[in-house]
Amino acid sequence: MTLSNPLPPCLSEPSERWPLPLALSATVFHSARFEPGLLRAADFDACGIAPVRGAAKRQAEYLAGRLCARQALQRLTGTPDVPAIGEDRAPQWPAGVVGSITHGAGWAAALVGQADAWRGLGLDTELLLPTGRARRLVGQILTPAELGRLPDTPEAQAWLTSLTFSLKESLFKALYPLVRRRFYFEHAELLDWTPAGTARLRLLEGLGPDWPAGSLLEGQFVCEGERLLTLIAIPA
Numbered sequence: 001m002t003l004s005n006p007l008p009p010c011l012s013e014p015s016e017r018w019p020l021p022l023a024l025s026a027t028v029f030h031s032a033r034f035e036p037g038l039l040r041a042a043d044f045d046a047c048g049i050a051p052v053r054g055a056a057k058r059q060a061e062y063l064a065g066r067l068c069a070r071q072a073l074q075r076l077t078g079t080p081d082v083p084a085i086g087e088d089r090a091p092q093w094p095a096g097v098v099g100s101i102t103h104g105a106g107w108a109a110a111l112v113g114q115a116d117a118w119r120g121l122g123l124d125t126e127l128l129l130p131t132g133r134a135r136r137l138v139g140q141i142l143t144p145a146e147l148g149r150l151p152d153t154p155e156a157q158a159w160l161t162s163l164t165f166s167l168k169e170s171l172f173k174a175l176y177p178l179v180r181r182r183f184y185f186e187h188a189e190l191l192d193w194t195p196a197g198t199a200r201l202r203l204l205e206g207l208g209p210d211w212p213a214g215s216l217l218e219g220q221f222v223c224e225g226e227r228l229l230t231l232i233a234i235p236a
């Protein structure tokens with residue numbers, strides 16, 4: 001689907017292809033590839049999006065993410081809104097809409113949904129961790145129980161560490177707008193996952209009356225090459 005304004009040279013035509021295993025009703029997904037080296041100073045004005053400060057990579061990923069969000073919102077609501085940045089740096093979605101934006105390594109995506117169908121949506125993309133980096137980070141990302149469930153080989157450990165990291169990032173994005181409280185990797189654990197791309201997480205710390213410790217949340221994921229995409233969707 002073509003954007004209403006001309007595409008900047010740094011951005012590919014957005015795609016509506018749903019990449020995850022389980023489709024969600026009352027949502028719209030858009031993704032696009034971007035090339036920071038092709039970003040021009042005038043691209044933000046041409047797209048009608050307020051610029052952000054930072055290096056070309058930061059600016060390009062922000063522009064790509066907001067354009068995906070605007071296109072998804074136009075399809076969902078009929079209005080091409082651009083989510084502003086809140087004081088907490090989170091996207092500010094229009095009334096009646098929930099959503100999430102993610103970007104990394106030249107790819108951006110946005111997922112928006114009707115708030116009467118979804119309380120929260122959390123989308124995250126990551127490149128798979130190399131084995132050496134996963135080994136250095138594993139103690140910061142995994143709980144003791146998760147460490148005890150790691151497979152034997154370094155490659156499998158790095159893959160599961162990457163998945164756990166991304167799912168917990170998605171969990172934060174889905175829950176933070178509801179609880180307005182920061183929480184960290186040690187406050188949730190990945191209970192199990194399936195080769196079909198589904199997963200379950202459990203809160204290890206209460207985040208308010210609606211989210212006591214022990215609350216279970218469903219997730220899903222897909223791995224395409226070296227890119228991992230995860231989603232936590234909380235039904236209304």
